[in-house]
Amino acid sequence: MSDDNRLMLRIAKKYFFLHQGQEGIAIQEGVSKSTVSRMLAKAEKMGYITYQLNFPLMDVESLEQELQEALHLKHVYVSAVDVDDPTVILRDVVASLAAYLNTIVKDGDTIGVSWGNTMNEVASHLEPVERTGVRVVQLNGGISRNIAPTNAEGIVSTFANNYNGIGYILPVPAFVDSSKIVEALLEDSRISNVFDMMKNAGIAVFSVGSLDPGSILINAGYFTKEQYDELRKRGFVADVCTRYFNIKGEMPANNINDNRVLGISPDLLKIKKHSICIASGIKKVNGIIGVARGGYANTLFTDEKTAKEILNRLDKEKHNINRK
Secondary structure, three states, X not given: OOHHHHHHHHHHHHHHOOOXXXXXXXXXXXXXXXXXXXXXXXXXXXXXXXXOOOOOOOOOHHHHHHHHHHHOOOEEEEEOOOOOOHHHHHHHHHHHHHHHHHHHOOOOOEEEEOOOHHHHHHHHOOOOOOOOOOEEEEOEOOOOOXXXXXXXXXXXXXXXXXXXXXXXXXXXXXXXXXXXXXXXXXXOHHHHHHXXXXXXOOEEEEOOEEOOOOOHHHHOXXXXXXXXXXXXXXXXXXXXXXXXXXXXXXXXXXXXXXXXXXXXXXXXXXXXXXXXXXXXXHHHHHHHHHHHHOOOOOEEEEEHHHHHHHHHHHHHHHHHHHXX
């Protein structure tokens, strides 16, 4: 071990085990206080220092029950918010889903997964567990139209590795120019086999994509900000597996959904044993309401702030209807 690493170890032990202050440690070691701070930060960055919080969870059971009844879902899991930071909030929601998946994924299961920023987070926080014969299949096309990565393949691969299974990607774009192209691609045996696995998957995990300027679909070249503005004007609030819907959960005909999407049918999501939507953040509220009303999910993972805002909007909607 180098002298620097020995110094780092001594500083870390005195700071964390003996609860000594940085100034006192600096005097003992004959270094500056900034050196002590830098050594602690370096040790954390290199993975020598990790943290585990074992605080009891706040009681959110009543909130889960209220949301479950309001959205007519089978299961709702709400993560308490004790640090008002989007990164921390999402991490807690993702950790809750990762733990849940390990209770429902069995040997021989087929898991369908979508892609996007939230699904990237889910993949990176999975908890490895031994299973056999698990297959993981991509639920919607994910090839980018420019150099911006969607990481659809990486998400499938990470899920498969986590369950010691085999991953199957859908090597096509999310959207193509015409229904004829869709029909031609579905004639390829490799692609049709993936669609068969989507159909047979008992578990589907996905998020809802908001019509936001920072959307991964804009970054991947599928849409422009102006096209998203037009979708919002027409009443669309979000997408599920790259199929767009309104606040009622409807997917109107004669729009972007018609016969140009390469991905799982919304009707198949409705009949999955576990159709799991994970969504966190105020901008996802309308999407969560729509996906529940459309019946595309039977299980929801979200956070306390988002859950309360969903109930608030539903309450306002109810009052507005009563006034008419």
